[in-house]
Amino acid sequence: MDDSQAVSGRRERGGRAQRQKERSGGPVGVHRPYIVRNIPTYDILSEDNLVRIEATADRILAEVGIEFRDDPEALELWRKAGASITGNLVKFPPGMLQEILAGAPRTFTQHARNRANNVEIGGKSVVFAPSYGCPFVMDLDNGRRYGTIEDFRNFVKLAQSSPWLHHSGGTICEPVDVPVNKRHLDMVYSHVKYSDRCFMGSVTAESRAEDSIEMARIVFGRDFVDANCVIMGNVNVNSPLVWDATMTTALRAYARANQCAVVVPFILGGAMGPVTSAGAIAQAHAETMAGCALTQLERPGAPVIYGNFLSSMSLRSGSPTFGTPEPAIGSMVVGQLARRLGLPLRCSGNFTTSKLPDAHAMNESTMSMLAAIHCGANFILHSAGFLDGLLSMSYEKFMMDADFCGALHTYLDGVTIDDNQLAFDAFTEVGPGSHFFGCGHTMANYTDAFWDSELADNEPFEKWQAAGSHDAAWRANRLWKKRLAEYEAPPLDEGIDEALKDFIARRKASMEDAWY
């Protein structure tokens, strides 16, 4: 139970007056670097049942094992730590991973080049980052097409402009017009150049992870990076129960540099995991613990995030589904498991299979995102933009999701209980049958009252109709264009900018273009 009785220093809610003022120029809302939740996590499973899931994960680890393919150094780390190795297959004595993970940080700071945008990861903090990894982009004007580096920059700018996102994310979309082996350089540069918030680097090859970290060293300084987290890499399990070398070498590169690996299984129940939720959760727990523990073997104390990605299959179409009830409930359980390990948590985000920014999209997204909020996720990747079952970043959906992230700031603030909020004097002032419009209590509190969405249309029907009967997608379309038109880049030290460009030029010159 963690509702507080007083407004904490961090609760700098955007009041109406302040928002009105800002409305004349830039985006609405007062940016907070991250949220400190003032509502409890939603713990849905009993201790007994959590223990049964953990015991199943331990059995999977001990009796079935996990393959670590093509990474002899990882196998050697496991061997030294006491695991049993047969070929690529690693089996873990019960309790071994938990013991290794006891040394991982429970919370850490990821530093931004603008220190006002540093984020805390873990504990009660909640950080929203844009969606990640789509090959396609969409907007209402041009439909679906492959993403380009221009799209990538646009999304970095839109994230930077949003008061409700905290983090610039990573591969917001694939810049398909840049060679595969050089994209990471342009992506990391775009994050640094067009945003002054935290960001993520590449994981698609060990060398690309190292390039990403090297660019972070140019921005932050080598010693600072060795002592502080300034970049994250999001690594996926090749579920079920396989870690491949691309991922483990990238994971180890981040850990070696004292940077954060986000360790995420990818389980669609019925395909990469069992069709039953409890089993998929046990599997995810086993896979994630192994990945997280490997970071600690590489460098004890390195920051690491326990990630989760559960979803299901449509057993009619054979397609993956997203934003359905099973993974929402599963997230709540996973949150409990992560807290029992003491690790910061990444969960779900605004997921949907819809191909349009429509009712279907926001029904699934809202359910999925609220699951992340309730389960206690600290780092919520995929907070804005997803459509099309992870395949497309939508400009309009990005604005809708970011607006919803704003609503979630208010939601996570919970209810404050103090004499002013309880408002007893207002009742004696107003009395039965009157109204509170101009009363003293209302005048003293209205500037802080009520989430004010930039995209919702709360006008009466007739006024909405007279203005053109537009839907939310139309309004979002206007808003992202306005936001891009008004965007101003945050200042970047010229020396750093030149050094980055120089590094990129040298790296690009050192390789032939590769398109696969």
Added chain:
Amino acid sequence: MDDSQAVSGRRERGGRAQRQKERSGGPVGVHRPYIVRNIPTYDILSEDNLVRIEATADRILAEVGIEFRDDPEALELWRKAGASITGNLVKFPPGMLQEILAGAPRTFTQHARNRANNVEIGGKSVVFAPSYGCPFVMDLDNGRRYGTIEDFRNFVKLAQSSPWLHHSGGTICEPVDVPVNKRHLDMVYSHVKYSDRCFMGSVTAESRAEDSIEMARIVFGRDFVDANCVIMGNVNVNSPLVWDATMTTALRAYARANQCAVVVPFILGGAMGPVTSAGAIAQAHAETMAGCALTQLERPGAPVIYGNFLSSMSLRSGSPTFGTPEPAIGSMVVGQLARRLGLPLRCSGNFTTSKLPDAHAMNESTMSMLAAIHCGANFILHSAGFLDGLLSMSYEKFMMDADFCGALHTYLDGVTIDDNQLAFDAFTEVGPGSHFFGCGHTMANYTDAFWDSELADNEPFEKWQAAGSHDAAWRANRLWKKRLAEYEAPPLDEGIDEALKDFIARRKASMEDAWY
């Protein structure tokens, strides 16, 4: 913590095979009469803070008081119970209402004319009923217009056809083509004729409440009705702190007949209540307790539901807002307060201000509905249909919301933890790096696995595009028309039908048409 380790008898989830079979004919899904939740309530406020809200409500009741206008019998009931009366103003000694409410039933059964559709109200049960009270209806073909009795019948039929709604509701829309003083007769008749589920009667005048109850007596028998709940009336506080005679005489008519009053304040923060959530919650608690207690003074032990309706204002447009974060969080607190009183709870529903079944609509609806789910609401009125800030019932939104109610069946089932669900044997069977598609565990469990939405399009983009690139609203439009075309009325005893028609004819003949 109430997750169970076994599949209970009630968990008759619609498996794929069964759904596929049904797809050939009527609607998808296996109807359950109501849901028994298998996930805990989400309790967000500490004991200390709940006590502070209750103490504020007690002070409002004792020091400010509530007006009961134009109902001398209600005042007399309060006088006898020990309240202090000055004119219309009633002040309540602290603890008096709680003591009266201790005698109200914690759970009760509402009987349907088809007993398979009886619903339990209270405890862990969750009942979904359609939205209530809109003067307008909307569909994609004809836009917004005043509701008619034909629309009313259509919505009764759509609710009856939905496997995911449990209750026929009440004033689903206003049948504006029927005189105001005769509508209730046609509405109650439509519920009985076109549905065999539970329903609600009129509250807009004491005589209309009594007509509604009299019609229920024709259906169920006089003695049965005196001993059992068969009809509900939804009565609103004239917030702040006023109960008017229209509502209290209707409330007392339902209680007198041993039927259920649903007692609901209507507070838009900043207008009918303070602009701060804690104060609005305290006010709602005071108003609702007073209404619920009045039912017990009228007839001790009469069934009653503690209702809640909190929302906010847009301080820019002056319009009410719905589906925003403040009432969502407020609902969670109200749920805790209702449980401390031991009363069944009604909360929120699929609320939105959107004028279209679009992304805005389902973002707000989903947040609002999940708040009802998490706060422990037992009776969720407004579960399907609302658009336009309570003013319009939308045919398309009705289908979207009903589909979401289906997803919530799965959500409320939570996670089952047993050996089969934990699936350890599946891991030994499949092993690392393979897949679970055809494995024994998948084959044994797939028919029960995964919520299968009738409206979501999970197909790959290309297939969706080839099928016409339709959005969710388009699909919902097709679905309600299909459902109405396929509708078959449940059998109704001819003698009862004739008796109802005779009663209606006599009552209609006894009054001039009144249009206000």
